[in-house]
Amino acid sequence: MTTPTPLPIYDPAELEPRWRERWAVDGIYQVDNDDPREPYYFLTMLPYTSGDLHIGHWYAIAPSDAAARWHRMQGKQVLFPLGFDAFGLPAENAAIHNDTHPKQWTYQNVENMTSQLQTMGASFDWTREFATSDPEYYRWTQWWFLKLYEHGLAYRAAADCNFCPGCGTVLANEQVNRNADGIGVCERCESIVEAKQLEQWMFRTTAYADELLEFDGIDYPEPIKLMQRNWIGRSEGADISFPLGREAAGQDRITVFTTRPDTLFGCTFIVLAPEHPLVAELTTPERRAAVEAYVAQARRQNEIERQSSTGEKTGVFTGAYAQHPFSGDDIQIWIADYVLLSYGTGAVMGVPAHDERDFSFASERGIPIPVVIAPPDWDGDDLAEAYTGPGVMVNSGRFDGTDWETGKLTVADALAQRGLGGPTVSYRLRDWLISRQRYWGAPIPMIYCESCGIVPVPEGELPVLLPDDAEFLPTGASPLERHAGFVNVDCPQCGESARRETDTMDTFMCSNWYMYRYVDPHNHDAPIDPQLARQWLPIDTYTGGAEHAVMHLFYARFFAKAARDMGILEIDEPFARLFNQGTITKDGYKMSKSRGNVVNPDDWVGRFGADTVRLYLMFLGPWEAGGDWDDSGIQGQWRWLNRVWNLALRKVETSDGESDGTIRRATHTMIGKVSQDIERFRFNTMIAAMMEYTNELQSIRDRGPVDTTAWQEAITSLLLCLAPSAPHIAEELWHRLGHDRSIHEQRWPAYDESLAQAETVTVVVQVNGRLREKLELTPGTAQAAAEAAARATARVSDQLTGTTVRRVVWVPDKLLNFVAS
């Protein structure tokens, strides 16, 4: 053993700020649009300005930074920007609690979060940062709204909201609590929340329902694609109209949507959503009291609750009847809360024999259950449960004998011929309601004029500024409505006095297009320059939490398609590749102030430095699965970085000229593993591979002299592989080893597969599938030789004694299994 010379101490508190300052001065992460390198746009979801940064932000950002840095080391010019999602409800809530202003609260948070984030040493191009509440930003959010309106993708319609009669305020779903009876009450004053209809702005997302089902040419996780497809919920079926024999609410029929027109002859009742427009007029006088009570009850529940009841389905009879479109039989009309007005036509036909829910609904109420699709081996008796499988139509008039699949089409066609419906496609997806009766959001740039009607604010007058002095406390009116200076405006068309729209936009509208603004953040003439858009879009990789699977990610896809069709962007999809990280927990629970399990990154950066915290977050578990923060677990990363430090700086005994295959094999095995893992976001096994490698280098060094060239390659490779994950220590060691240029401007080490080849392979020997022996064989050993070697071992021969080998399974270089009895 050599006598270890005293080494400098690894001191992250000293070296980390020093390098961050140097990187900022050198501007190595700033993107230049004229750079000849291949552009790569790596984006992580913008954080909400929620106050202090907690470890969850680091969990989202640090691995993204590592991946972005890796792409940079592949020789690309990487755009890796960050900004803040700044409008929204939490700012108003916090402002009320802390007696401050949402704007002040928000920008204070932007400042805090920016400085906390900077300690991470992430490779952001900070020159592109903005908050969505900046007037220069929301000016363009408003501009996009005008474009969508111009192209018929924004329209006004009546829509429900949660209204608290006590506060006189519209509540977010989150602000509605449930009382002991399961009734929604205001979180502040506990008044019972009412459903109130308001005229609001909608975006026509359903116009893109079919295109949004397709994910061709983009790389999304399968679960996300599934969730979005299910969210759209396309089903083919038929509309079927049941004549009423009279007029009600301007209608002479009730139209239902069904995916099973083949079962039409088994329909013995119709169920309307409680809020269906026909209910009031159809209900007979003697049923009115019961129906009205039921409607009132249903209106107090939200959709999840209405669909959640596990047991008996509730419902009431309206006393009215419609006629079956073919038989003319009277069909009872019911209302039930499990039917939603927003899906299909807000009415369903009840076919108890062939639908489980209809079966229990009818059984409990003595409604007939005629069989119209014959189950296999059906004896003609009543069914004990609904039959939903395939079969042949029976009791269906002229359709008898038709196969059910064919029947779906022929019945629908026959209905179309009679003018009583026909084939149609229904979607679960609804248009997007973007109006918010709140203060802290981007004002919707519209004006209402007595004589001209709805008039858009002229583009040149944007932004419609949010007044700082508006009342945002819950006082009984929509906040901006009470601000005379905001509301009163001259009509841009006729000049007469008019009123501004006082609703603001859903914050998901702000996050619909922020990714485009980063490309050209200081443009005063357009949201984005078309040439730069062509250069940088779509986003190459997008990362963020899977909780955004269907809302943000879905809206952003809709928006990109709309922007394309409006001729503003040339992309079909915003994100070429998507990756979702999981949630970080503490003691198994999501972090929250009330639970008191919030981990503050600053504490840990203070103790171990940013690199250790970054590594620990990446090492915790697979990124997509999330992980549980353990206060003592981080020790392991700290120890490891100290080992790397010592390994890199300690002098080794060398023996020049003698090539060391062991070192090079270890080096290239590590490079191969790390390269593969970082590309697939498998940071935990990536770090494990580097740790194993470090352990191996240590033991090789401790065994005796090492080859100089191989050792140099080993240390260099380790630092380069570590650079994306632990950028500060890698940079410091890189310079201490005599390099001048930043390690972050180096190329990723090349992997040589031939050097990584092992000299021997372990072949597992099993007897009847149980492990009995392991053989070290040269790769490519033939089965006969392996078999002989295995039989020669005591363990295997003992196991085979007294048995007959029936079969031998041979997996070359892997496994030998004797199947014996």
Place this chain on the structure above:
RNA sequence: GCCGAGGUGGCGGAAUGGUAGACGCGAUGGUCUCAAACACCAUUGGGCGCAAGCCCGUGCCGGUUCGAGUCCGGCCCUCGGUACCA
């Protein structure tokens, strides 16, 4: 309820249908130290055995296979989303 994901040692986790538990934390024992901390070394799924070794073991029940943590069917539980939290 519906849609999606997950369940493996004391803990976080690893494992193209082929050695279950890599890597790390913790724990135990040791080295160093006046002592402690740090660091380093060793052991560490459970049971039986002096040992060689044998048996059991990846939420539960069943199936496919020479072989199942992995595939199939049925359950239980946890987490995310459910359209105004973002």
